[in-house]
Amino acid sequence: MKAITLLGSTGSIGTQTLDIVAQYPEQFRIVGLAAGRNVEILAQQIRQFRPSIAAICQEEKLPELQAAVADIDPQPILVAGEAGVIEVARQDDAQTVVTGIVGCAGLLPTIAAIKAGKDIALANKETLIAGGPVVLPLVEKHGVKLLPADSEHSAIFQCLQGVPKEGLRRILLTASGGAFRDCPVEKLATVTVADALKHPNWSMGRKITIDSATLMNKGLEVIEAHFLFGLDYDRIEIVIHPQSIIHSLIELQDTSVLAQLGWPDMRLPLLYALSWPERIYTDWEQLDLVKAGNLTFKAPDHHKYPCMQLAYAAGRAGGSMPAVLNAANEQAVALFLEERIRFLDIPRCIERVCDRHQTENRPNPSLDDIVAADHWARQEVLAVSHAITGRSHTTTQIPTAQTKAVF
Secondary structure (H helix, E strand, C coil), X not given: CEEEEEECCCCHHHHHHHHHHHHCCCCEEEEEEEEXXXXXXXXXXXXXXXXXXXXXXXHHHHHHXXXXXXXXXXXXXXXXXXXXXXXXXXXXXXXXXXXXXXXXXXXXHHHHHHHCCCXXXXXXXXXXXXXXXXXXXXXXXXXXXXXXXXXHHHHHHHHHCCCCCCCEEEEEEEECCHHHCCCCHHHHHHCCHHHHCCCCCCCCCHHHHHHHHHCHXXXXXXHHHHHHHCCCHHHEEEEECCCCCEEEEEEECCCCEEEEECCCCCHHHHHHHHHCCCCCCCCCCCCCHHHHCCCCCECCCXXXXXXXXXXXXXXXXXXXHHHHHHHHHHHHXXXXXXXXXXXXXXXXXXXXXXXXXXXXXXXXXXXXXXHHHHHHHHHHXXXXXXXXXCCCCCCCCCCCCCHHHCC
């Protein structure tokens, strides 16, 4: 029975991971949970899965959590704040840590888990996008496994099983096209938050659903694939596949192409990240190709989706630039979700911030450099968005990690 710690337990990734644990109690057990602010759901999860430690990131909510689980025996250790989440990530009994925290907030807990010798089921792509230059050397140093738990990189990882080290020639990342794949580019200027949250295939959190609408999620996945699989950016391509049945493909040196197929269901890549190298029987709906019908593909429209090119440019620039891209995107998406900027302002903000960082890009960033770049980019988006819209956004900012307070 594998002992698991789950970071981001009340979000989409977290709840689906717990569905798997509940379905396979003989295979997995939860020893640690960490959530952002949803005390009610976290308390329910503590009652059901009885972890030895649980954290709520918003420190002011700790008394509410303590009261909600006061009658549980034995009592779990309850902690709070970023330091509390990191304490959960380091939990002694855990073998694998599932990183389901959204955004760059997942970076420091993931690093703490790696340093504690935990294998990582990586559902937080920002960990590698922002912190790849720091994270990958730590993975090698501590001899832990870093297993992708999102659908596209899991598909690539699955296809690579048994492929010789030098056999990989090209990666093809499939993209659904998001909420606006059938929307004329001329109409994007007037789309709303509600429009952007209507993903045609996947049920995901708000932030990643917006990333799907801009196709920034696919650009970020290109950077993540570069770090995970070691290919340069010229050999990682994006193709629009509206049905989301093929989750990604690899081309081998002899031009043979392998693909991983399945219904759009995040439980499958999560299960594989937890069970690898084993395959666990499930009673989930089997793929029916006749029911799936036609599988179609087309090239992405770079005029419609400028975020993709911004991601490629940031990836090729390397250093601290991907961290700036990621932070700028997170902040711009937050402003859009609060209806403080328009949909098309998202790539405008990101591009201006990345342009301003070019002269300050650190080619070999330390963790402190990455955290500083992240903080600067968020602040810069607030200033840029004010210039674009004429409205002040100084009260809206996603908190960033403070390394010296934790390590």
